[in-house]
Amino acid sequence: MTTMFFDGPADNSLVSGSSLGDSQLSNAWLPAGPALLFCPADRPERYQKALDRADVVILDLEDAVSPENRAAAREALIANPIDPDRTIVRINPAGTGDYRRDLAAVSETNYRVVMQAKSEDVASILDTAFQTIALIETPLGATRANDIAATSNCIGLMWGAEDLVAGLGGTSSRFGPGEPRAGEYRDVAAWVRSMVRIAAAAHGKFAVDSVHLDIDDVDGLVAEVRDAVALGYTATACIHPSQVEHIRAGYQPSEESIAWARKVIDGSAEHGGGVFSLDGQMIDGPVLRQAEVVLSRVAERPADADA
Template identity: 80%
Template structure:
């Protein structure tokens, strides 16, 4: 396969569901298990693979293909030798979407010449995120907390157990998260929320998913299969939300698109769009549940 020249992607790729699971590219025995469990697999050629294992990882990427519609390949940062070698390996696969690690310029995104999710995880990337999001082949954004804080010379993206707001993001991480979401929306691209690295912290993940949904994130990345169902459940609207959304849509049709009220709540254009978003999440959740294979038993 020859990588396509960058162009305006009228039918740009989008996540098949909200749970995007990272899988080390040098562990091909895990590929199918990850695909069976998650909505999207992110085959990782960067941080999850030791530099000395990247040749084997690229060979595995080629030899063990997954469904390209449900697979993203995270490649190494622009300007590195591994970046070039990663793109060369992709030319021997049917994968059509990459995640560019440590994206810092719009040029580094367009240079891939393939649909690209820009991973914003450095101070420079955060400062330039609006320009990056506008890139012609940038189809979405994701942000990363730990590399960002390392780039600041810090030691933790979250408040510690003995600090107020224990376990939640520090303000600089929250700023990056907001900046990524705003830039994605302004450019009409989807946004993926960062991983919750403590996979044992179910309540913390659940809270972050709830917040991501409230802010219009399309998906949440994860590092452990046990996180998948928590993410899916968080993105799936409750029966009460669905009932409210349907009443809003029906009311708008009845009142001809004008302002009206439901149970004392004024319904206007922005609220109508929120109701549409709830129904869209419900449809995506239903599609994800239909396509998902049974979870592995081992």
Template identity: 65%
Template structure:
């Protein structure tokens, strides 16, 4: 088995591929940039977006290219454009079947954002060239014939996702975890709602998401801050790992609490997010 793909950091910023003047700025503000050939580009601008993608290269290790769904006229054209660049990591919109990504063989983040994609999540993540999953709420709800992924101002749970989007998010997270592949949380579309973004990032971190996508540069700093463990948590994790070595991985007490296997695994994850090498 090869090592799983891990993004360069937790903040992944979408940038319309037909706006090459924004490429460098987007990369400066985030850990990775998602050059978008799909929803962020008007249909008439897609040829220009592909031309800009080829003509304005960035460092490939920090670039993901979102391509249009399989079966659409733009899908094959997007793949041709990607082959003319140094980029090889793609995010495939509206993935609904593993064959849609194995057909081209590129390392792929499968975007789960349709009812059929949600129902086939476990099959999709098992594809050999699937390196991660991301989910999307708005296309999902549109595919159900719905009108809103979140509770509105006149409802008690204002701003929270409705049950079906929550279910798809949870299913995607479980599938990615089961196959040890990256899990990327959905964008927070309300740019002005910083508190809502921070709360969702906090929840994503608690559930072990690998990264969170965003649509505005101002959101990237909040995502980075949310994924970075506090110094106190890092120190706790360091002490846990030291205790694990001392007790040969067995149960031990630390600050009046019992530390066992699950807490040792959590400590290892905290140190990994902080950029420290955990003690084995």
């Protein structure tokens, strides 16, 4: 049986007022690397294969599984354990029968991290009683992203474009062929992507960028990963093993960036942490922190990244 994070009932009084942002897990789970690969929970023969290819596997009990197969998927989840430190279980939205059955199934495993689909309120995050990644993918969830990120057992945020657009009554999250900026996110989707990143950062939680559905569009994936890294995303989710190498490569700093960051760190030490000039660039506190982030990504490089 897994050890749950929060044993009490969901009580809104626990998250009212300023206490909402004061509760942080001291040993919160973090992704083992930047590539998070979805795997249907009703395909247990793929569990270990997915984990071997990616840094983290997301065993999906929601959209990847048809409603009639969800009971079998939960049975497979229990009967086919993989490394709990590198596994997330995506559960169905709060308020559904599948949601309760999903939580019951996860409680019979050693998994301790769930991703709540269509997260929309604080109470439902607390109610999971697990470390929870809130998936922001509905209009209501988007308007509440800040409060959700502040919830004590919310350890991170991810966002989703397609359910968001469906909830808006729209038809496409991206500009299509023949339109300016073809392949890029439309403005509303891009706004939610930005807001989720800001909400996560405001409360010290990690953020996961959304999947790139066009598997053959490698250039588009690479561009989005580059942008995600620049904005401080911790990881990017994906739907196909072929996308993993591009995500890992994107989160790994270039040799030039590493050399620059080391010069910044060394220069800061020489100047006692004060402002100084390096190759014509003024180096102050914010730039120093950016250099530290670059070097932290080097330390986080997966052992098999060159395999």
